Amino acid sequence: MYISELKLWNFRKYGGDDFDLTKPHIIVPFKKGMNVLIGENDSGKTAIIDAIKYVLKTNAYETIRIQQDDFYNDKEHLRIELLIDDVTDSEASNFTEIISPRKGVALASLKLVLDVVRKDGHIQAYEVKGGNDADGHSLTPLMKDNLRITYLKPLRDAENELTAKKNSRLSQILQSHELLKQNSNGEKHDLIKIIEEANAEVEAWFEDDTGGDASHKKLIKGVIDKFLKMFISDDAESQFLLANPTMKSILERLAISVIDSKNLGLGTLNRLFMATELLHLKKKGDNLKVCLIEELEAHIHPQAQMKVISALLQEDRVQFILTTHSPNITSKVKLGKDNDVNSILMCNSNNVFPMGLGYTKLEKKDYKYLDTFLDVTKSNLFFAKGVILVEGWAEEILIPVIAEKMGIDLTQHEVSVVNVGSTAYLHFARIFMRKVAPEMEVKCAIVxxxxxxxxxANKTQVEKDKRDSIDRKIGKPLPANITLCLAKEWTLEWCLFKSPVLSELFKDSVAEVHSKTTEFKKDAATHRYKDSFDTKLSEKLKNRSLDKTAIALALSEKIEESTLDFNQQDEYIKYLLNAIRFVVS
Structure with a gap:
């Protein structure tokens, strides 16, 4: 069984003026395996995690209660519904009173509801209920135990959690394991026997009275007992123990570390803590095997992040729901086409946008392409407020520099320029195109x-046919958050060559990079570039011998040092300026 759907009404930022049980304010679908919630800060990722925790509770047995600020704005009623699907017959035996079949689905489902009301500022008594009945049924202690989930909080204090102390997190994790529970036949647990034997040996060492005034008892225990009798009473006596021979006490004395490692850093400790916490997921039985992880990347360097997420992706019997700001982690997770068990869900503008087939305008071939080429660098598009998709290095280098001269700092506007390396921009652009409302508010410009x-030959007609072909391919009309910025002629370099604003700087850059090409040298008498410049430029563009990246770097330096005015009319670079203005509008 796994969580297949979460519905929220008036919970945190997901709310509205109406409260209609048939119209949740947000519906979040999940898949069986890895579900990654991404998005900028304050986009609602933690609200989704907390909603699940409120309903299912965690293996840490921590106190989790609805708070005043869980209610959307000033509303007095919030509701959380969880749907658990693919409940097998064996699993269903633990939930007989609340389990129900679903039409067209072979396995049963389980609906859990948390409905909370506040009156005069006071939160009324509430409980999680299950079943499809109008009122639902209360959950038994056994049901609650089988629904508890593993939760890893952000900014984990791994060193503190793994240290031996009273009620340590390590002791809580171990106490819930079936191997460390008391034997049903009443016989002492092996671990208790080991500690009792060790206690006896430790006590015998401190009680050793051989040696007279130099004995262990005389020098240590005798001194302590002398003061103890004066402090308490004549019959008071100390006893040295490794631990009280109870399972709880023994486990609270345990610490865990990595063999042959000293002075462990935060990254290693964090991974050790996660590995220990995930022990819950291997618990035998028909319990819900779900793990929530907030900010998996906390204290872990990029390569280690990749190792951890790759390992978790192999746990095919566990459902993971995690939040991240890391492009490294995002790049390792498939977008979520049909029948896949991995899914990316983008939190944006008080909505959640699943990336799976059926939600976006991505086609099956797009998923295959993106799963291969959506690397760490390109994955930053999921965390941006605006995205400019470009075909090559030249555009990626020049657009931020031009924007700066326009008085626009793309970094401050949280805009990413993503180089797709080819004309495969549609594979990436369709990420931001939805099949159903609402549309995403992330602006995406395709350059x-x-x-x-x-x-x-017949250039004008061929250009018209090419524009029409691109329009059909991209699927006009485009949604309001997408715009196509098409070069006026041929390529970026040809447009720069013909640009009234940038032509001279572009020619200087070409001449600098291709300094041995005669046609790119200025006439000695006139100090102007020769008429053969455009012919040679055209030739090098056709045979792909023009060093576009080096030219773009040279041109970017010249633009930075210039006092160019990009507000004047320039039809040849207008498409670049339009892209910049669109994503920050």
Whole structure:
């Protein structure tokens, strides 16, 4: 069994003016395996995690109660519903009073509801109920135990949690394991026997009276007992123990570390803590095996993040729901096409946008492409407020510099320029296109070349046909958050060459990079570039011998040092300026 759906009404930022049981304010679908909630800060990721915790509770047996600020704005009624699907016959035996079949689904389902009301500022008594009945049924202690989940909080204090102390997290984890429970036949647990034997040996050492005035008893225990009798009473006597021979006391004296490792850093301790906490997931029985992890990347360097997420992806019998700000982690998770068990869910503008097939306009071929090429660098698009998709390094280098000269800092606007490395922009753009409302508010500008050569026969008609073909391919009309910024002619470099604003700086950059090319040198008499410049540029563009990246770097330096005005009319670089203005509007 696994959590398949979460519905929220008036919970935290997910709310509205109406309260209609048929219209939740947010519906979050989950898949069986890895579910990754991504998005900027305060986008609602933690609210989703906490809603699940409120209903199911955790293996840490921590106190989790609805708070005043869990209610949306000034509303007096909130509701959380969880749907647990694929409940097998064996698992269903623990929930006979509340289990129910689902139409068209072979395995049974379990609906859990937390409905909370406050009156005059006071939160009324509430409880989690199960079943499809209007009022639902109370959960038995056995049901609650079988629904508890593992939860790893953000900014984990791993060193403190793993240290031996009263009620340590390590002792709580171990106490719930079946191997450390008292034997049903009443016989003492092996671990208790070991401690009792060790206690006896320790006590015998401190009681050793051989040696007279130099004995262990005389020098240590005798001194302590002398004072103890004066402090308490004549019959008071000390006793040295490793631990009281009870399971709780023994486990509270335990610490855990990594063999042959000294002075462990935060990253290693954090991974040790996660590995220990995940012991719950291997517990035998028909319990719900779900793990919530907030900010998996906390205190872990990028390569270690990749190792951890890769390991978790192999746990096919466990459902993970985690939040992250890490492109490294996001790049390892599949977007979530049909039949996959991995899924990315993007939190944005008080909504949750699943990336799976059926939600976006991504096609099956797009998923295959993105699962291969959506690397760490490109995955930062999931965390941006605006995205400019470009075809190559030249655009990626120049657009931020041009934006800066326009008085626009793309970093401050949280805009990512993503180089897709080819004309495969549609694979990435469809991430931001939804099949059903609402539309995403992340602005995405697609910057692409026209790719019609200057010497093409019937050039005007061919250009028109190419524009029409791109429009059909991209699926116009586009949603309001997507715009296509198409070069006026051929390529970026050709547009820069013809640009009234950038032409001279571009020519200087080409001449600097291709300094041995005669056609790119200035005439000695006129100090102007030769008429053959455009012919040679066209030739190098056609045979792909122009060093576009080096030219872009040279041009970017010249733009930074210039006093150019990008507000004047320039039809050749207008598409670049439009892209920049669109994503920050």
């Amino acid at each position: 692409t070349d026209l790719d019609v050569r200057q010497d093409t």
